[in-house]
Amino acid sequence: MKNKQTGESSIRVAISLLDELMNLAGELVLSRNQLLQAIKSSDTRNAEVVGQRIDLITSELQEAIMLTRMQPIGNVFNKFPRVVRDLSAKLDRKIEFTIVGQEIELDKTIIEAISDPLTHLIRNSVDHGIETPEQRRQKGKPILGNIILKAFHAAGQVVIEIIDDGKGIDGNMLVDVALQKALITADQAAALSENERINLILIPGFSTAPKVTDVSGRVVGMDVVKTNLDKLGGTILIKSEVDKGTTISITLPLTLAIIPCQIVRTGKERYAIPQANLEELLRIPAVQVKKRVERVGDAPVVRLRGNLLPLVKLSEVLGIKTIYEDINTGKQLPDRRKNIADRRSHQSPLISTDEQDRGDGRSSNEKKYRDGTERRQSIDSTLNIVVVSTGSMTYGLIVDQLQDSEEIVIKPLGCHLQHCEGYAGATIMGDGQISLILDVSNLAKMADLTSFEDTNRAIAIAAAEKTNIQKRKKQQALFTFRCSLNENFAIPLNQVERIEKVTAENVEVVGGKRVMQYRNGSLPLLSVDDVAMVQPLADQEELLVIVFKMRGHTIGLLATGPVDAVETTVDIDKITLKQRGIMGSMIINGQTTMMVDIVELVETVRPEWSIETALAEISNQSQEVISNSIQL
Amino acid sequence: MTDNNKKIERIELSTFYVGNALCGLDILQIQEINKLMEMTEVPQAPGYVNGILNLRGQIVTIVDIGKKLGLGETQKGPDSRNIVVSGKGGEHVGLFIKKIGDVVTAFPDQIESAPSNMKGIQGDFFVGVYKTENKLIGILDVERVLGFENE
Numbered sequence: 001m002k003n004k005q006t007g008e009s010s011i012r013v014a015i016s017l018l019d020e021l022m023n024l025a026g027e028l029v030l031s032r033n034q035l036l037q038a039i040k041s042s043d044t045r046n047a048e049v050v051g052q053r054i055d056l057i058t059s060e061l062q063e064a065i066m067l068t069r070m071q072p073i074g075n076v077f078n079k080f081p082r083v084v085r086d087l088s089a090k091l092d093r094k095i096e097f098t099i100v101g102q103e104i105e106l107d108k109t110i111i112e113a114i115s116d117p118l119t120h121l122i123r124n125s126v127d128h129g130i131e132t133p134e135q136r137r138q139k140g141k142p143i144l145g146n147i148i149l150k151a152f153h154a155a156g157q158v159v160i161e162i163i164d165d166g167k168g169i170d171g172n173m174l175v176d177v178a179l180q181k182a183l184i185t186a187d188q189a190a191a192l193s194e195n196e197r198i199n200l201i202l203i204p205g206f207s208t209a210p211k212v213t214d215v216s217g218r219v220v221g222m223d224v225v226k227t228n229l230d231k232l233g234g235t236i237l238i239k240s241e242v243d244k245g246t247t248i249s250i251t252l253p254l255t256l257a258i259i260p261c262q263i264v265r266t267g268k269e270r271y272a273i274p275q276a277n278l279e280e281l282l283r284i285p286a287v288q289v290k291k292r293v294e295r296v297g298d299a300p301v302v303r304l305r306g307n308l309l310p311l312v313k314l315s316e317v318l319g320i321k322t323i324y325e326d327i328n329t330g331k332q333l334p335d336r337r338k339n340i341a342d343r344r345s346h347q348s349p350l351i352s353t354d355e356q357d358r359g360d361g362r363s364s365n366e367k368k369y370r371d372g373t374e375r376r377q378s379i380d381s382t383l384n385i386v387v388v389s390t391g392s393m394t395y396g397l398i399v400d401q402l403q404d405s406e407e408i409v410i411k412p413l414g415c416h417l418q419h420c421e422g423y424a425g426a427t428i429m430g431d432g433q434i435s436l437i438l439d440v441s442n443l444a445k446m447a448d449l450t451s452f453e454d455t456n457r458a459i460a461i462a463a464a465e466k467t468n469i470q471k472r473k474k475q476q477a478l479f480t481f482r483c484s485l486n487e488n489f490a491i492p493l494n495q496v497e498r499i500e501k502v503t504a505e506n507v508e509v510v511g512g513k514r515v516m517q518y519r520n521g522s523l524p525l526l527s528v529d530d531v532a533m534v535q536p537l538a539d540q541e542e543l544l545v546i547v548f549k550m551r552g553h554t555i556g557l558l559a560t561g562p563v564d565a566v567e568t569t570v571d572i573d574k575i576t577l578k579q580r581g582i583m584g585s586m587i588i589n590g591q592t593t594m595m596v597d598i599v600e601l602v603e604t605v606r607p608e609w610s611i612e613t614a615l616a617e618i619s620n621q622s623q624e625v626i627s628n629s630i631q632l
Numbered sequence: 633m634t635d636n637n638k639k640i641e642r643i644e645l646s647t648f649y650v651g652n653a654l655c656g657l658d659i660l661q662i663q664e665i666n667k668l669m670e671m672t673e674v675p676q677a678p679g680y681v682n683g684i685l686n687l688r689g690q691i692v693t694i695v696d697i698g699k700k701l702g703l704g705e706t707q708k709g710p711d712s713r714n715i716v717v718s719g720k721g722g723e724h725v726g727l728f729i730k731k732i733g734d735v736v737t738a739f740p741d742q743i744e745s746a747p748s749n750m751k752g753i754q755g756d757f758f759v760g761v762y763k764t765e766n767k768l769i770g771i772l773d774v775e776r777v778l779g780f781e782n783e
Contacts, residue, residue, distance in 0.1 A: 417677055433670060
């Protein structure tokens with residue numbers, strides 16, 4: 001054991017490689033001298049040429065030094081024939097063990113780290129994969145079982161495959177075990193594909209061995225293998241067919257020291273996200289943010305090809321002050337928006353004058369930018385999402401800006417920053433600045449995203465939300481009307497007592513309040529624009545008064561035509577157009593219609609009517625009225 | 633021989649101001665003193681960490697020594713410098729200070745231990761106090777100050 005350790009601390013390097021390094025070092029020194037000379041004599045042209053040379057030499061040097069760290073994978077593979085032989089003798093198996101691709105080279109640190117997981121997998125193959133000769137004969141297979149250990153290059157990575165022709169993995173059995181151990185729910189189990197079933201074996205806490213042997217079935221399971229590989233930036237994939245055999249593929253990066261990263265910017269600083277964690281980049285244009293970013297409870301999510309992707313704001317997790325760049329001045333100012341879909345303007349976008357204003361604002365570019373309409377629609381408000389996966393879960397990281405992908409060299413952080421869990425290290429960028437490398441799985445932890453259960457909870461909440469919405473979606477009779485000429489409003493039909501046609505002269509202003517003579521009394525009048533920020537009542541001769549009763553008072557709501565009674569499924573959007581007096585909005589006959597909250601309306605205009613008890617009673621009633629279908 | 637002995641006994645203190653206090657460090661502990669470079673902020677870092685910077689390919693953590701000693705935040709000014717010292721395991725740490733002072737030659741036998749009324753954090757961080765004709769120099773215990781023992 002001691003021997004082995006001392007052996008690992010030194011490394012064998014081919015003389016030719018050492019010579020090459022020596023050569024490069026010599027060239028580097030020469031170029032440095034030239035560069036110094038060029039700088040001294042302010043010869044920019046020459047300096048440029050030398051700079052290019054140094055660039056070339058440096059990359060060659062880097063490559064050569066990386067090569068010294070490369071070791072043949074055979075160093076690890078060589079110990080396995082013995083492991084297999086010993087085990088098969090003990091377990092009474094007849095196995096032919098083949099090794100392919102011993103000469104494939106990997107970084108020394110990876111070679112060292114992969115030894116244990118591979119041993120585990122090989123033992124598994126011998127113990128659980130290959131059947132006893134007796135069983136094999138019964139199945140009509142050759143008595144001699146095959147295990148192939150194979151390494152090869154694929155797409156700049158190294159793939160190691162362990163192939164056996166044993167009994168394979170029974171996905172359904174895995175599902176049963178997972179259900180027993182409550183690692184997954186029945187609903188999830190039903191949704192799993194065959195491949196996903198087999199890969200259940202990688203979930204922590206999963207060990208299927210029916211009895212504990214000294215070979216396998218100890219609690220340490222495949223999840224440990226997976227965790228080890230995750231640390232190396234590798235992935236594991238299992239394919240299996242019952243009675244045909246199992247293929248386990250492990251994909252590993254060639255080296256750990258230099259990793260390709262996606263550079264992103266949040267706040268003032270740039271951050272690097274290892275490409276191994278990167279799934280895809282998602283860009284939601286500003287105009288679509290509202291539509292595509294949904295909320296489940298408090299958590300923002302985005303629907304990505306049918307899956308709910310939880311969103312995490314990098315600036316929130318790390319506590320970075322958010323800034324935005326002012327389009328006009330180019331200055332960076334603090335951003336005060338809290339929610340992704342927050343709007344800055346209280347005005348309704350449906351209002352046509354606002355539309356015109358916005359058009360003007362675009363051209364003059366001065367007047368409107370402060371109220372935010374401009375900014376919300378600008379390219380800057382585009383939501384940049386980096387979809388990252390940590391092996392066990394996938395989530396979206398919201399960043400301010402996406403930049404290039406770069407190859408970076410990891411440098412460790414000092415001891416003062418050791419406990420900052422969000423970082424895997426730091427790196428020096430091309431311009432000499434440092435950027436921090438994000439540790440995606442720890443970020444998830446910091447944002448309180450937990451893998452399996454929580455995503456499920458999100459799904460459950462989403463499902464609950466859906467049924468809720470469906471409940472609300474019952475048919476309801478609505479009375480639609482207008483206030484100005486081009487905004488549509490609706491109130492539940494059962495709240496309407498009757499409709500009166502009046503002319504503008506009938507409306508009298510007495511004591512600062514609008515009234516109308518009605519059935520030998522005075523009918524107080526109000527209109528939607530008294531309370532809500534909508535366009536004012538159209539100034540026309542013919543008006544409508546919608547008469548309704550509330551708390552023993554009869555009130556008239558001034559409106560204009562055309563009026564209609566529609567039976568529709570009420571799916572109120574309670575966010576977009578919500579404001580005082582407006583409960584929300586919906587689409588009726590292709591037109592956005594605002595649902596008027598009568599209770600709130602009356603309360604605002606006649607606060608003296610709101611006696612506590614009456615208020616509770618009425619609001620209960622009206623809520624019932626709104627949420628239930630009308631029996632009329 | 634005697635000459636040699638004297639040399640050994642003498643230490644040179646590089647002095648600097650932390651807040652209004654004059655502090656000193658054995659010059660041999662200091663790797664370099666440089667002007668400020670562009671620092672990268674580290675969100676979530678402890679309050680006394682100003683950021684990290686790139687010192688010829690090495691990543692150096694910059695610690696606001698004033699904050700660490702409880703003497704208040706060090707303001708960035710024309711005189712402020714980073715004193716880079718190497719800590720445990722060859723790690724480089726920069727001490728962000730207000731102003732650099734002279735190099736003072738000191739005799740170890742004239743260094744007195746920190747006065748007993750210097751309590752709390754501050755007392756812990758000083759190895760001793762050196763008296764010059766008109767001022768006192770507190771000699772910092774780098775290892776302590778940089779808290780290589782984790783908090």
